[in-house]
Amino acid sequence: MKGHQVTIKDIAKMLHISPSTVSRALKDHPDINPQTKKNVQELAQKMNYKPNKVALSLLQQESKIIGVIIPEIIHHFFSTVISGIEKVANDAGYHIIICQSNESYLKEVENVQALLSSNIDGFIISMAKTTTRFEHFKNIEEVGVPIVFFDRACEEVKADKVIVDDFNGAFKATIHLIENGCKNLVHFAGPQNLTIGIERKRGFLTALKEKNQILHDYTIQYCDTFEHAQNLIPELLLKHPEIDGVFTVNDATAIGAMIAIKKLNKHIPSDIALAGFTNSFISFMTDPELTTVDQKGYEMGQNAAQLLLNRMQTYDDYDPVTTVLSTELIIRKSSVRK
Amino acid sequence: MKGHQVTIKDIAKMLHISPSTVSRALKDHPDINPQTKKNVQELAQKMNYKPNKVALSLLQQESKIIGVIIPEIIHHFFSTVISGIEKVANDAGYHIIICQSNESYLKEVENVQALLSSNIDGFIISMAKTTTRFEHFKNIEEVGVPIVFFDRACEEVKADKVIVDDFNGAFKATIHLIENGCKNLVHFAGPQNLTIGIERKRGFLTALKEKNQILHDYTIQYCDTFEHAQNLIPELLLKHPEIDGVFTVNDATAIGAMIAIKKLNKHIPSDIALAGFTNSFISFMTDPELTTVDQKGYEMGQNAAQLLLNRMQTYDDYDPVTTVLSTELIIRKSSVRK
DNA sequence: CAGTTTGTTGCAAACGTTTGAAACAATACT
DNA sequence: AGTATTGTTTCAAACGTTTGCAACAAACTG
Numbered sequence: 001m002k003g004h005q006v007t008i009k010d011i012a013k014m015l016h017i018s019p020s021t022v023s024r025a026l027k028d029h030p031d032i033n034p035q036t037k038k039n040v041q042e043l044a045q046k047m048n049y050k051p052n053k054v055a056l057s058l059l060q061q062e063s064k065i066i067g068v069i070i071p072e073i074i075h076h077f078f079s080t081v082i083s084g085i086e087k088v089a090n091d092a093g094y095h096i097i098i099c100q101s102n103e104s105y106l107k108e109v110e111n112v113q114a115l116l117s118s119n120i121d122g123f124i125i126s127m128a129k130t131t132t133r134f135e136h137f138k139n140i141e142e143v144g145v146p147i148v149f150f151d152r153a154c155e156e157v158k159a160d161k162v163i164v165d166d167f168n169g170a171f172k173a174t175i176h177l178i179e180n181g182c183k184n185l186v187h188f189a190g191p192q193n194l195t196i197g198i199e200r201k202r203g204f205l206t207a208l209k210e211k212n213q214i215l216h217d218y219t220i221q222y223c224d225t226f227e228h229a230q231n232l233i234p235e236l237l238l239k240h241p242e243i244d245g246v247f248t249v250n251d252a253t254a255i256g257a258m259i260a261i262k263k264l265n266k267h268i269p270s271d272i273a274l275a276g277f278t279n280s281f282i283s284f285m286t287d288p289e290l291t292t293v294d295q296k297g298y299e300m301g302q303n304a305a306q307l308l309l310n311r312m313q314t315y316d317d318y319d320p321v322t323t324v325l326s327t328e329l330i331i332r333k334s335s336v337r338k
Numbered sequence: 339m340k341g342h343q344v345t346i347k348d349i350a351k352m353l354h355i356s357p358s359t360v361s362r363a364l365k366d367h368p369d370i371n372p373q374t375k376k377n378v379q380e381l382a383q384k385m386n387y388k389p390n391k392v393a394l395s396l397l398q399q400e401s402k403i404i405g406v407i408i409p410e411i412i413h414h415f416f417s418t419v420i421s422g423i424e425k426v427a428n429d430a431g432y433h434i435i436i437c438q439s440n441e442s443y444l445k446e447v448e449n450v451q452a453l454l455s456s457n458i459d460g461f462i463i464s465m466a467k468t469t470t471r472f473e474h475f476k477n478i479e480e481v482g483v484p485i486v487f488f489d490r491a492c493e494e495v496k497a498d499k500v501i502v503d504d505f506n507g508a509f510k511a512t513i514h515l516i517e518n519g520c521k522n523l524v525h526f527a528g529p530q531n532l533t534i535g536i537e538r539k540r541g542f543l544t545a546l547k548e549k550n551q552i553l554h555d556y557t558i559q560y561c562d563t564f565e566h567a568q569n570l571i572p573e574l575l576l577k578h579p580e581i582d583g584v585f586t587v588n589d590a591t592a593i594g595a596m597i598a599i600k601k602l603n604k605h606i607p608s609d610i611a612l613a614g615f616t617n618s619f620i621s622f623m624t625d626p627e628l629t630t631v632d633q634k635g636y637e638m639g640q641n642a643a644q645l646l647l648n649r650m651q652t653y654d655d656y657d658p659v660t661t662v663l664s665t666e667l668i669i670r671k672s673s674v675r676k
Numbered sequence: 677c678a679g680t681t682t683g684t685t686g687c688a689a690a691c692g693t694t695t696g697a698a699a700c701a702a703t704a705c706t
Numbered sequence: 707a708g709t710a711t712t713g714t715t716t717c718a719a720a721c722g723t724t725t726g727c728a729a730c731a732a733a734c735t736g
Contacts, residue, residue: 008692009692017715018715019693020715020716020717020718021714021715023692023693023695024694024695031713032713050451050454050455051692052693053452054396054456054457055693055721056692056694058390058393058691058693058721058722058723059721060694061342061721065435072421073421074619076414079411079417080412082436083410083411086411086437095437096436097433097434097435098420098435098436100421117388117389117390117391118391118392119390119392139386143343144342282623285624287600287624345721345723346722346724347723355686357686357722358725359685361725365724369683369684371683390722390723393691393723394724396722397691397724398723
């Protein structure tokens with residue numbers, strides 16, 4: 001039989017006093033008789049009374065909950081970010097409610113609506129790959145709930161952002177590949193409606209230019225998944241056997257490429273050097289270990305949460321802040337030729 | 339300036355009618371004048387009215403939220419389970435709120451308390467490694483909120499459970515290693531306060547017995563992390579060079595062992611055959627690819643959520659159900675000797 | 677014309693909590 | 707004795723929604 005949590009009313013009835021007295025006694029309000037206080041506090045303790053957050057949420061119009069919308073929780077990068085968010089949020093007395101968009105625009109809109117009607121105090125969002133309209137974010141803005149974007153930000157909405165220096169990370173990785181002797185580099189790029197896709201490609205191209213490399217018609221390939229890379233590598237290397245280096249927009253794609261390259265009996269890094277982006281924890285479990293750009297997931301989560309907490313204090317008429325975390329090139333065996 | 343979500347009261351005021359009429363109009367109640375209905379519904383649509391879930395939650399004593407407590411979200415297995423839970427939960431109109439215990443008993447208790455006071459409709463829990471007391475679960479039981487445990491279940495509490503057939507999975511993997519010629523197997527076992535630790539070890543030992551293998555004093559090692567395996571392998575192989583096969587309680591441990599073994603210039607599988615447990619998505623990215631036992635994370639999540647939804651219908655005086663998902667041995671190169 | 681029925685709307689309570697204001701008794705001051 | 711002060715407690719409203727019941731007018735019945 002379904003019981004229920006002990007409420008202030010229960011305690012009030014048992015002690016034959018009013019709920020308001022109980023409420024004040026529990027908060028150690030100076031107006032309350034010390035003996036009454038003692039009675040109330042002892043009984044509350046004994047009955048394991050815990051204030052009902054839903055009632056508080058309704059009354060105070062704040063839920064102490066932060067809504068997090070991400071593409072997919074199973075990606076290590078995102079779960080790392082969530083860990084960072086949760087740490088900071090919990091320390092400040094907040095809980096997080098997590099929704100996945102599964103890279104679907106529609107699911108993202110649904111999630112926003114659902115969270116909005118749950119009195120969420122703030123949003124932390126990383127956009128779906130397929131999102132190209134932004135009314136749902138504008139809705140949040142209208143209601144006056146702060147948003148912080150991370151990694152994949154929406155430029156059309158007034159909001160704080162945490163991103164990594166994608167350009168520079170890609171630039172550094174590409175320079176590193178060229179300095180290790182790559183003459184015919186290829187970039188496996190991400191979708192160009194996401195800043196990360198654009199910026200990483202830009203970093204790659206800028207490095208090529210700086211080092212006076214030739215740009216072929218096959219230099220940029222749009223490919224950002226493990227499976228696609230596995231399929232793409234054989235046909236690409238058949239047509240262009242001169243390719244001697246690949247820089248991918250993320251680690252999973254790099255590893256897909258790695259497996260395909262090894263299947264073709266080409267050696268990494270001597271035949272083809274390889275670098276990814278993310279520094280996910282699989283990158284040091286591959287053979288050879290993968291050179292990659294650390295995307296600072298945990299820090300990103302912490303930063304996003306902190307930014308949101310700050311913004312919740314001072315929401316009126318603010319200037320959005322964009323925090324850019326510096327990336328770090330992690331050099332491992334997949335790219336180093338002696 | 340912080341606005342607010344449109345409420346029934348706002349609509350009522352604008353149309354000079356009472357909130358109750360608005361409420362009924364929105365639900366298409368037969369008592370309401372068709373013209374009034376039309377006015378209300380149109381205005382609600384225009385103003386993007388969404389019912390306030392917090393108010394509903396307070397009134398109806400149900401939140402349409404499921405609380406999920408897991409050790410660590412960054413583990414691929416757990417994020418896979420969460421995906422499965424979310425799928426089923428969302429389809430039934432529920433949302434999930436995720437808390438991590440970080441394998442800490444204290445954090446687990448905190449999470450339970452916090453969720454309890456948020457009018458959560460049900461719990462899905464996988465216990466922390468360090469949890470040996472169960473009052474917090476009993477608390478949930480007293481309040482009458484259903485719990486479903488998955489993977490790491492608590493035997494002392496009346497609750498539904500979803501587990502995999504750990505015993506059988508471990509048994510099959512061990513038999514497979516022996517049939518591939520292993521004579522001196524070692525098991526890297528998990529903590530013995532968790533069912534999974536106990537059952538996997540039991541499966542291993544039963545297979546050894548069935549195949550008349552000798553049990554050495556070093557056959558069982560308590561080691562269940564990537565780092566620990568990396569450290570343990572060198573000293574273990576130095577002392578016992580006759581070891582020719584390792585079965586680990588999870589994949590991360592197996593990969594730690596794999597890296598350490600390769601560093602010692604031993605060949606996998608010909609010198610040492612290797613099998614893990616989980617079938618995490620890294621297992622087919624290693625070199626050689628890792629033989630492992632599929633733990634069915636996504637199915638487990640779906641099952642747990644479905645079990646919980648069912649239990650929420652019929653909570654009174656029930657007999658707990660335990661769903662055992664069958665495990666599947668995934669044979670890859672790390673264990674196959676021709 | 678009195679009474680009933682029908683259609684439509686509003687009132688009030690409820691969920692659990694907080695909080696300003698009112699209420700009350702007991703004590704102190706003039 | 708009358709008034710002010712103090713200590714303690716309760717009342718009532720609020721947050722947004724739902725819902726049984728009351729209220730009212732208009733139309734119908736006998």
